[in-house]
Amino acid sequence: MARWHGRYALQDVFPVLFSEIVNKHHSVLEMGRWEQLRWQWNVVEDEIALSQVAREELLELKQLLVGVEPKLSGEDSWVWSLNGTGTFKVKDYYNLLMRNPAGGLMEQRKIEALDVVWNSWLPSKVRIFGWRLIKDGLPTREQLVKRGIIAGNEDSFCVFGCQCQENINHLFLSCQVAVGVWEKIYLWLELDIHPLVECSEDLLQMIDILHRVRSPRRVGAIWLTVCWSIWRHRNDIVFNNGVCNIAEIIYNVKMYSWWWLAIGNKCKVTCNFYEWNQCPLLYL
Numbered sequence: 001m002a003r004w005h006g007r008y009a010l011q012d013v014f015p016v017l018f019s020e021i022v023n024k025h026h027s028v029l030e031m032g033r034w035e036q037l038r039w040q041w042n043v044v045e046d047e048i049a050l051s052q053v054a055r056e057e058l059l060e061l062k063q064l065l066v067g068v069e070p071k072l073s074g075e076d077s078w079v080w081s082l083n084g085t086g087t088f089k090v091k092d093y094y095n096l097l098m099r100n101p102a103g104g105l106m107e108q109r110k111i112e113a114l115d116v117v118w119n120s121w122l123p124s125k126v127r128i129f130g131w132r133l134i135k136d137g138l139p140t141r142e143q144l145v146k147r148g149i150i151a152g153n154e155d156s157f158c159v160f161g162c163q164c165q166e167n168i169n170h171l172f173l174s175c176q177v178a179v180g181v182w183e184k185i186y187l188w189l190e191l192d193i194h195p196l197v198e199c200s201e202d203l204l205q206m207i208d209i210l211h212r213v214r215s216p217r218r219v220g221a222i223w224l225t226v227c228w229s230i231w232r233h234r235n236d237i238v239f240n241n242g243v244c245n246i247a248e249i250i251y252n253v254k255m256y257s258w259w260w261l262a263i264g265n266k267c268k269v270t271c272n273f274y275e276w277n278q279c280p281l282l283y284l
Helices: 015-020 052-064 090-099 109-120 124-134 141-146 169-173 174-186 199-210 215-241 244-265 273-278
Strands: 032-035 038-041
Touching: 015 052, 038 052, 052 090, 052 141, 052 174, 090 109, 090 215, 109 199, 124 199, 124 215, 169 174, 169 199, 174 244, 215 244
Parallel strands: none
Antiparallel strands: 032 038
16 A cells, blocks of 8 residues: 555555554455455554544545545556656656756756657667666665665775775766776876766767867767676676776777777778778777
């Protein structure tokens, strides 16, 4: 019954009642019974044991549930309320996020960064990775600690050995390995900038500098490829006992970005790898 009726969780609407009942995890079927084809709710087994406030909340709940009963036939199904078909579509939720920048769903700058990520000329798996990165949805060690999957303290430290907690902004921007990678990439792109402390802002910084002469899609693709390469290298260390190698990360950035932009995506960039490696700005 905790999340079953309307938009709100009943445990939030009736917090005292929820804290005192013992059958918190019962199904709807276990919260009542059929009597002569009519459904009788039995939310609480022992009303006498409830406090005065809980009894008042129970009365309100009973009034709320008047006329609400399970169906005798058919199967339960999920209904998506953002379109007329009742079927979930990613586009509907994406449009909801885009329409509500001031509604607390997402900061405006993150929306701008997500728009660049989603429209970059990269494989869908990389764009999904970028979406999760901007929304802090990657399973970094900080997130794993929050979910109770690993312990805190040293278990949450960055896998590159810098004795700092591994979160999104540290791993991709401020870690000593990430800083070393970005320095080489900025030199490769002939940019005189330094990584910022937040991923969305760092992506938009690069686009702001290059957007007058370069497509945001292509600039965003380079930025995202750097993060993708760092993440793959990090996972290789975690799961395959790999060894940290900044030069390998940089080579992968150049190779992946060239392959995806020049070969894998209808020749958005027209050059061979040698030309790309020597001067990418000529072809972005």
